[in-house]
Amino acid sequence: MKIGVIGTGLMGSAIAHRLIQRGFQVFLYNRTRGRAKTLIKMGAIQTEHPSELGRKCNFVIISVTDGYAVKEILFGENGLINSKNTKLLVVDTSTVLPQDSIYCANLMKQKGYSMIQAPIMGGPDPTMKGDVISIVSGNKKSIEKSKRILSTYSRKIFILGSKDGAANFIKLALNLNIALIAISLAESIVFVKKSKIDPAIFLEILNSTYFKTGLSEIKGPKMVKNNFEPKFFLKNMLKDVHLLNDCARQNGISLSFASLAEQYFRIASNRGYSELDYTGILKLFGEFNNLESYR
Numbered sequence: 591m592k593i594g595v596i597g598t599g600l601m602g603s604a605i606a607h608r609l610i611q612r613g614f615q616v617f618l619y620n621r622t623r624g625r626a627k628t629l630i631k632m633g634a635i636q637t638e639h640p641s642e643l644g645r646k647c648n649f650v651i652i653s654v655t656d657g658y659a660v661k662e663i664l665f666g667e668n669g670l671i672n673s674k675n676t677k678l679l680v681v682d683t684s685t686v687l688p689q690d691s692i693y694c695a696n697l698m699k700q701k702g703y704s705m706i707q708a709p710i711m712g713g714p715d716p717t718m719k720g721d722v723i724s725i726v727s728g729n730k731k732s733i734e735k736s737k738r739i740l741s742t743y744s745r746k747i748f749i750l751g752s753k754d755g756a757a758n759f760i761k762l763a764l765n766l767n768i769a770l771i772a773i774s775l776a777e778s779i780v781f782v783k784k785s786k787i788d789p790a791i792f793l794e795i796l797n798s799t800y801f802k803t804g805l806s807e808i809k810g811p812k813m814v815k816n817n818f819e820p821k822f823f824l825k826n827m828l829k830d831v832h833l834l835n836d837c838a839r840q841n842g843i844s845l846s847f848a849s850l851a852e853q854y855f856r857i858a859s860n861r862g863y864s865e866l867d868y869t870g871i872l873k874l875f876g877e878f879n880n881l882e883s884y885r
């Protein structure tokens with residue numbers, strides 16, 4: 591079966607990688623052509639623009655930064671809507687505003703295409719092992735048709751029903767959780783380090799308790815070693831807490847720690863840490879405390 595993947599950043603590449611390994615014929619489109627080299631070596635076929643990709647495949651997965659990028663891909667010059675393939679089913683895995691998902695799904699429907707939302711919990715490494723969680727909303731029939739493909743890279747699929755945008759609300763709430771855990775872990779590490787105790791001991795103890803998290807177990811040991819190789823860019827975590835706050839404001843919801851998290855991720859980004867992993871927030875708290883080893 592032919593599958594299109596649009597966006598070959600960290601996540602889109604991992605999705606394409608997994609699909610190729612599972613025997614699918616993968617067609618790619620990425621705004622910056624050079625970013626798909628490894629996948630092409632694995633057998634993926636690069637297309638010139640989204641409409642060409644939409645003519646070649648009936649099933650297209652999008653993984654790009656935000657709603658602006660998704661709209662470019664769907665409705666821009668040579669966008670997917672120009673593919674004239676009415677069998678086309680589009681699955682957007684990007685983390686975007688619910689209102690953007692609703693807008694895109696409605697406009698696609700008006701033009702005769704089908705589009706659902708399937709944001710992902712988990713990064714590129716678990717995606718390549720088929721070990722992420724997909725959260726899905728939108729047209730029921732399209733969800734049914736997508737399950738087999740989504741289960742190629744997902745350990746579990748949560749179906750939230752036919753209300754477009756529902757999956758995006760949950761995804762933003764989940765990412766707030768990650769942002770705040772990263773901040774709390776970073777401050778704890780700074781506190782221990784400033785107290786002249788090895789933070790590796792702190793992590794070992796934390797990870798022996800009920801209060802451990804996936805983040806403290808997998809990312810924590812890298813954080814204390816100053817390893818912030820990006821798996822999820824800090825700039826994208828900033829984008830997500832910003833989207834959540836935007837959405838909360840529009841709905842009259844007050845979220846104090848979400849606002850603070852946005853400020854800290856913004857300062858970190860302005861200080862030049864945007865291309866690090868989001869756990870690079872530790873560098874900012876290190877700087878605040880004049881801690882040489884984490885700046």
Ligand SMILES: NC(=O)c1ccc[n+]([C@@H]2O[C@H](COP(=O)([O-])OP(=O)(O)OC[C@H]3O[C@@H](n4cnc5c(N)ncnc54)[C@H](OP(=O)(O)O)[C@@H]3O)[C@@H](O)[C@H]2O)c1
Nearest residue numbers: 597598599600601602621622654655659684685713821822
């Ligand atoms: N990394 C993770 O762990 C993770 C986990 C779950 C969800 N997500 C979400 O998945 C999405 C992709 O994340 P990522 O980590 O792969 O990000 P990334 O590495 O920064 O890649 C972003 C992708 O979006 C494309 N893009 C950005 N603006 C565009 C535009 N205006 N038009 C066309 N393409 C555009 C980029 O193309 P260029 O190469 O041309 O810049 C690139 O392919 C994001 O919504 C992110 O929040 C990420």
